[in-house]
Amino acid sequence: SAVISQKPSRDICQRGTSLTIQCQVDSQVTMMFWYRQQPGQSLTLIATANQGSEATYESGFVIDKFPISRPNLTFSTLTVSNMSPEDSSIYLCSVERELNLKTQYFGPGTRLLVL
């Protein structure tokens, strides 16, 4: 498996502010993904982050709102900018790791509440 940590684990923020979420992996990985899980909903992919290149965003997500950094093969950050209550969600990072089969492992998530 993969050991993935996220910081912060949870936060309460005021609307209009920004929050940066960190994702740290215990070993080098090529692909890192950022997902959002809105209350009572399933997971939706925000973007794919490769080291050394711009993140690839899914439809409905833009870089100005969710800037992503991927400075090395073990670390990534996701910023939620100019937050509104609709951004209240769990944000999860995941990595792709191949053992016998290519498998995606998820971090513990960051619970964000925007007031």
Added chain:
Amino acid sequence: SQELEQSPQSLIVQEGKNLTINCTSSKTLYGLYWYKQKYGEGLIFLMMLQKGGEEKSHEKITAKLDEKKQQSSLHITASQPSHAGIYLCGAPEGVKAAGNKLTFGGGTRVLVKP
């Protein structure tokens, strides 16, 4: 795009009873992941199926992928309170060597009554 539908959306079972969750895809599956999520937490990888007819077991949890690779089931035998949580199926959208994003089903919320 691929869509995954899970059923039931929620279920309550008596401790010791069996339960089954289904995940149906609108397209042929290139693989199928099962995850468990405790409320408000991250996803715990359970199993990954890739071949038609494949079946995998871990402890009291068995997952199957049908021959046509469009439906998977997750079966828990003799459920325990520790099995409570949200079960999610996820599927990659293609057969790329790397970087397959996952599409997820809506999740099944399981409650085990002692």
